[in-house]
Amino acid sequence: MKLISAIIKPFKLDDVREAIAGLGIEGMTVTEVKGFGRQKGHTELYRGAEYQVDFLPKVRLDIATKAENVDHLIESIVSAARTGKIGDGKIFVTDLDQVVRIRTGELDNEAL
Numbered sequence: 001m002k003l004i005s006a007i008i009k010p011f012k013l014d015d016v017r018e019a020i021a022g023l024g025i026e027g028m029t030v031t032e033v034k035g036f037g038r039q040k041g042h043t044e045l046y047r048g049a050e051y052q053v054d055f056l057p058k059v060r061l062d063i064a065t066k067a068e069n070v071d072h073l074i075e076s077i078v079s080a081a082r083t084g085k086i087g088d089g090k091i092f093v094t095d096l097d098q099v100v101r102i103r104t105g106e107l108d109n110e111a112l
Helices: 010-021 065-080
Strands: 003-009 028-035 040-047 050-054 056-065 090-095
Touching: 003 028, 003 065, 010 056, 010 065, 056 065, 065 090
Parallel strands: none
Antiparallel strands: 003 056, 003 090, 028 056, 040 050
């Protein structure tokens, strides 16, 4: 089992959700986050004063899946989230040692 964590631009969330729905992914967690990478923020103008915005709004998707689904899931996320511009985001893949569905007590792949 794997945990896919994808950091994407907020306006790409619906595109990514639609892209992975066709893969049979039954759930994901979405969190509004702020951060920066190579994009390094930007300057904005507010009431005539310029100020630096260091942390940019992003969306983090966490998706637990079976190991055999990882490659297809990554391809779907990349194709749906890519704009070709800086700040498109990153995908992290980590191992899941155990998953438990609280309601039923099911474990691992059955809990997904």
